[in-house]
Amino acid sequence: xISVDGLSVSYGAVQxxxxxxxxxxxxxxxxxxxSNGAGKTTLLxxxxxxxxxxxxxxxxxxxxxxxxxxxxxxxxxxGHVPEGRGVIGEFTVEExxxxxxxxxxxxxxxxxxxQYTQFPVLSERRRQAAAKLSGGERQMLAMARALIAxxxxxxxxxxxxxxxxLVTSQLMHTIQHLCRTNHLTVVLVEQNASSALRIADRAVVxxxxxxxxxxxxxxxxxxxxLRQYYLGMVE
Amino acid sequence: xxxxLTSRIxxxxxxxxxxxxxxxxxxxxxxxxxxxxxxxxxxxxxxPMFATYLGMGLLSYHxxxxxxxxxxxxxxxxxxxxTERVLVRxxxxxxxxxxxxxxxxxxxxxxxxxxxxxxxxxxxxxxxFSPIDWQIGGKPFAMSDFSVYEIVTALVxxxxxxxxxxxxxxxxxxxxxxxxxxxxxxxxxxxxxMLTLGWMLSTAVGTITTVLVASNFFTGLTPQVMxxxxxxxxxAAAVGGLDSPVGAIISGVVMGIILQFVGDFLNSNAIILxxxxxxxVSLMVRPNGIFTxxxxxxx
Amino acid sequence: xxISSNRRHVFVTAVFLGLAVVASxxxxxxxxxxxxxxxxxxxxxxxxxxxxxxxxxxxxxVVARGALTVAALVxxxxxxxxxxxxxxxxxxxxxxMSIVLLGLSFLTGASGQISLGNSAFMGVGAFAMAxxxxxxxxxxxxxxxxxxxxxxxxxxxxxxxxxxxxxxxxLAGMTLAFAVAFGAILASFNSWTxxxxxxxxxxxxxxxxxxxxxYQSGTSLLTTNTMWLADISIVATGVAFFFMGNLFASRTGxxxxxxxxxxxxxELVGVSLPxxxxxxxxxxxxxxALGGALWTLINNSVSPSTYSFxxxxxxxxxxxxxxxxxxxxxxxxxxxxxxxxxxxxWIVTQTGLKPQGNFASQxxxxxxxxxxxxxxxxxxxxxxxxVLRAWRxxxxxxxx
Numbered sequence: 036x037i038s039v040d041g042l043s044v045s046y047g048a049v050q051x052x053x054x055x056x057x058x059x060x061x062x063x064x065x066x067x068x069x070s071n072g073a074g075k076t077t078l079l080x081x082x083x084x085x086x087x088x089x090x091x092x093x094x095x096x097x098x099x100x101x102x103x104x105x106x107x108x109x110x111x112x113x114g115h116v117p118e119g120r121g122v123i124g125e126f127t128v129e130e131x132x133x134x135x136x137x138x139x140x141x142x143x144x145x146x147x148x149x150q151y152t153q154f155p156v157l158s159e160r161r162r163q164a165a166a167k168l169s170g171g172e173r174q175m176l177a178m179a180r181a182l183i184a185x186x187x188x189x190x191x192x193x194x195x196x197x198x199x200x201l202v203t204s205q206l207m208h209t210i211q212h213l214c215r216t217n218h219l220t221v222v223l224v225e226q227n228a229s230s231a232l233r234i235a236d237r238a239v240v241x242x243x244x245x246x247x248x249x250x251x252x253x254x255x256x257x258x259x260x261l262r263q264y265y266l267g268m269v270e
Numbered sequence: 271x272x273x274x275l276t277s278r279i280x281x282x283x284x285x286x287x288x289x290x291x292x293x294x295x296x297x298x299x300x301x302x303x304x305x306x307x308x309x310x311x312x313x314x315x316x317x318p319m320f321a322t323y324l325g326m327g328l329l330s331y332h333x334x335x336x337x338x339x340x341x342x343x344x345x346x347x348x349x350x351x352x353t354e355r356v357l358v359r360x361x362x363x364x365x366x367x368x369x370x371x372x373x374x375x376x377x378x379x380x381x382x383x384x385x386x387x388x389x390x391x392x393x394x395x396x397x398x399f400s401p402i403d404w405q406i407g408g409k410p411f412a413m414s415d416f417s418v419y420e421i422v423t424a425l426v427x428x429x430x431x432x433x434x435x436x437x438x439x440x441x442x443x444x445x446x447x448x449x450x451x452x453x454x455x456x457x458x459x460x461x462x463x464m465l466t467l468g469w470m471l472s473t474a475v476g477t478i479t480t481v482l483v484a485s486n487f488f489t490g491l492t493p494q495v496m497x498x499x500x501x502x503x504x505x506a507a508a509v510g511g512l513d514s515p516v517g518a519i520i521s522g523v524v525m526g527i528i529l530q531f532v533g534d535f536l537n538s539n540a541i542i543l544x545x546x547x548x549x550x551v552s553l554m555v556r557p558n559g560i561f562t563x564x565x566x567x568x569x
Numbered sequence: 570x571x572i573s574s575n576r577r578h579v580f581v582t583a584v585f586l587g588l589a590v591v592a593s594x595x596x597x598x599x600x601x602x603x604x605x606x607x608x609x610x611x612x613x614x615x616x617x618x619x620x621x622x623x624x625x626x627x628x629x630x631v632v633a634r635g636a637l638t639v640a641a642l643v644x645x646x647x648x649x650x651x652x653x654x655x656x657x658x659x660x661x662x663x664x665x666m667s668i669v670l671l672g673l674s675f676l677t678g679a680s681g682q683i684s685l686g687n688s689a690f691m692g693v694g695a696f697a698m699a700x701x702x703x704x705x706x707x708x709x710x711x712x713x714x715x716x717x718x719x720x721x722x723x724x725x726x727x728x729x730x731x732x733x734x735x736x737x738x739x740l741a742g743m744t745l746a747f748a749v750a751f752g753a754i755l756a757s758f759n760s761w762t763x764x765x766x767x768x769x770x771x772x773x774x775x776x777x778x779x780x781x782x783x784y785q786s787g788t789s790l791l792t793t794n795t796m797w798l799a800d801i802s803i804v805a806t807g808v809a810f811f812f813m814g815n816l817f818a819s820r821t822g823x824x825x826x827x828x829x830x831x832x833x834x835x836e837l838v839g840v841s842l843p844x845x846x847x848x849x850x851x852x853x854x855x856x857x858a859l860g861g862a863l864w865t866l867i868n869n870s871v872s873p874s875t876y877s878f879x880x881x882x883x884x885x886x887x888x889x890x891x892x893x894x895x896x897x898x899x900x901x902x903x904x905x906x907x908x909x910x911x912x913x914x915w916i917v918t919q920t921g922l923k924p925q926g927n928f929a930s931q932x933x934x935x936x937x938x939x940x941x942x943x944x945x946x947x948x949x950x951x952x953x954x955x956v957l958r959a960w961r962x963x964x965x966x967x968x969x
Contacts, residue, residue, distance in 0.1 A: 304738070310737075310738045310741065357942070357946075360946055361946075364949070365681075366681075366683060366737040366738070367677055367683050367889075367893070368945055368949060370683060370741060371885065371886070371889050371941055371945045372941070372942050372945045372946065374882055374885070374886070374941065375886070375937075375938045375939070375940070375941030375942040375945065376938065376942060377938070378882070378934050378937055378938030378941065379934070379935055379938030379939055379942070380938075381934065382931040382932075382933075382934030382935045382938060383931070383935060385930075385931050385934075386928040386930075386931040386935070501745070501746070501749050504742055504745065505742065505746055507742075508738070508739050508742035508743070512738060512739075539753040539756050539757055540753070540757075541753075542746075542749060542750040542753045543750055543753050543754065543757065545746065545750070546746045546747060546749075546750040549742065549743055549746050550731055550743065550746075553731060553734075553735055553739055553743060554731045554734075557734040557735050557736070557739060558736070558739070559739075
């Protein structure tokens with residue numbers, strides 16, 4: 036489980052997050068929603084250690100994550116798939132996966148096999164430069180790379196960005212499946228609120244850095260105000 | 271066959287090759303540092319020079335040549351690591367001129383301190399390989415035991431570096447830390463350590479190169495021993511492309527051979543002039559080096 | 570400015586002017602020198618007076634800069650009369666160097682390009698001056714200086730054109746190669762450049778009659794000659810700095826700073842990248858050539874060993890220590906160059922070390938290198954930047 040307590044983050048004079056508090060339970064998908072600039076990416080970057088907060092604390096089960104270096108937080112079992120996926124284009128698909136497996140105490144061959152079975156399209160392209168993959172394939176690669184290290188938590192920043200609707204719904208399905216089978220704590224940041232809410236168990240809505248809603252996903256999905264003002268879901 | 275092997279052309283090719291592998295090694299060290307930390311190390315000749323002095327200084331304490339070589343290389347690793355931690359750390363993300371000036375300052379200090387401690391008189395090193403050219407059918411052939419030593423060592427080093435980067439876990443991390451430091455952190459790569467290691471490796475390669483050059487009977491070890499070679503190595507790296515280790519080696523070797531011909535068929539003045547011309551022409555055609563894959567700049 | 574304060578300003582100026590002219594006549598013995606001194610002091614008073622006009626800086630910045638330059642120039646020129654030959658020599662050398670520094674400072678600070686080739690451009694100017702003088706002995710100094718500047722600009726254009734597309738390290742590499750190859754280029758034209766020995770100027774540069782008459786008869790040639798050389802250098806420096814000050818503030822200058830900060834954005838706004846870069850490069854090489862030509866005048870000769878790559882490093886270091894992209898920085902750098910041994914001895918005594926033997930002879934290099942590193946790591950804006958920061962802090966303190 037990931038718990039965030041009274042988290043505040045500033046970039047110079049701009050306050051990106053104000054007093055954010057919520058918990059992402061283990062084995063469940065917690066969606067973090069809100070419009071652009073709401074602070075969603077900042078939240079993930081702070082959890083994974085790329086950004087230091089001015090106040091507050093973050094816990095992964097019993098471990099305090101605050102003040103730790105990103106590489107150490109990753110080694111504690113937090114996998115972060117950043118905005119834009121962060122696939123290393125100059126590496127092959129397999130090299131990207133090998134990189135992901137480095138810090139984990141996993142058997143490399145088994146780990147690779149597992150990800151190739153899960154994502155067959157990667158197996159076909161294993162020797163190709165990652166730059167040649169399509170958007171959806173890159174998303175698969177980024178997730179496989181995060182999963183190969185057998186993390187206990189997964190932070191996903193806008194995985195559906197730039198993907199066609201069909202690919203997006205397949206992607207969401209995959210995320211849900213992975214969460215259930217691996218008993219992961221998933222924090223899913225999404226612009227595309229409707230697709231995220233379809234698979235999420237809980238939802239946190241941010242607006243201008245503050246939490247405006249923190250509840251079970253279906254509750255958030257039904258709320259008219261939230262839908263209109265914060266989630267841009269006009270129907 | 272004999273007269274072919276001792277012919278002027280073959281002689282020039284072989285001598286050029288011997289020089290060229292040295293330029294290639296220098297270019298390789300520069301590329302290693304550039305790729306991992308985006309810094310142009312102007313002290314790339316001076317740091318290994320200092321390490322070599324440290325190691326070879328033990329000769330007067332009756333250490334053997336090979337022992338001193340090993341110690342020099344170890345000193346090279348150390349100097350590279352310390353330099354990265356102390357001097358270079360503060361320079362990441364700063365304007366391009368900052369690291370250039372700092373490394374130039376470092377170069378000046380290293381050469382001055384080396385001259386102060388060990389004086390500028392050339393010191394001969396007891397290289398175990400004879401510099402006398404072989405004879406074929408009574409005519410000199412442009413290879414000696416020593417030049418074979420140089421070429422073989424250079425090839426071994428280049429192969430070792432290539433193998434390290436392509437096939438080992440460490441190499442993977444080094445490349446990842448250089449290409450995508452933030453993403454690598456998220457995957458657990460200790461990027462800071464990889465940067466330090468990049469400098470250590472590059473200085474160690476530089477030290478091997480300096481030992482080779484200084485062990486040459488006709489050169490000896492002086493504080494300025496790597497100055498001219500650094501210039502040519504730098505030109506080779508720029509021509510080949512600062513992002514390409516393979517490009518660095520190839521352009522170093524090719525340049526060495528071309529310049530040998532120029533020196534032989536024209537005059538010694540023309541050598542640097544031709545090098546300059548090669549640089550200008552190649553940068554006009556490929557401003558980022560011949561072997562660099564072009565990448566679009568993100569806006 | 571009200572009408573009455575206007576009148577007062579003119580009145581005060583007139584009074585000072587009158588005082589100055591009278592003083593000149595009283596202080597000097599003959600008509601010639603009185604005229605010269607009178608003219609100089611008049612210029613100085615007018616310059617200062619113009620500067621005191623409120624709103625001048627904002628409304629007519631060029632005039633303000635001009636007045637400042639004239640006043641500073643005149644004051645310095647008058648001072649050279651009273652200085653010793655050694656001091657004048659150092660002043661002349663340092664002033665010429667500050668022109669070179671200004672050129673490089675501008676290139677790096679204003680347009681973000683790094684050049685290690687300025688020693689070679691200095692050499693181009695230096696040799697152009699000497700070669701021309703040897704073949705055309707009657708050319709006035711101003712013209713031959715101009716020829717050297719043009720030579721430098723042309724070579725700068727030659728190198729600058731391929732350099733426009735180069736990014737930082739590759740540009741540094743190309744200019745480095747040029748500086749290293751310069752010696753060989755000179756040697757290839759042995760017959761023109763005089764080989765290792767270099768060239769001498771056919772006739773020593775001597776001051777005009779009205780200047781020598783300022784001195785009492787019997788003053789050594791050395792004194793009068795060095796004063797004249799210092800004066801030439803200083804006037805050239807004044808002109809160079811005035812031009813640069815205007816360029817920096819102009820549209821071209823702004824375009825260059827835009828390119829330095831974000832070249833993609835600059836292109837989007839319509840700035841022509843290659844053209845602006847080349848202009849900056851040509852200007853910096855022209856300035857370097859002027860400095861080199863002045864050195865030839867001052868030393869009455871030129872030698873290839875002076876213009877080695879080591880000089881380029883010295884130039885870069887002085888720009889950094891003085892302060893990149895600032896006009897006072899170039900002046901400070903020039904001063905440091907002229908008095909480098911004094912500066913280094915001062916630093917050595919400050920540290921309390923007493924270097925012996927080999928260390929003593931290498932002290933120059935050690936101090937210099939350490940200074941470079943320390944300045945770049947802790948005060949990257951150089952001395953002028955540090956002073957500016959301290960000045961700003963004091964002002965904000967006073968404001969409360």
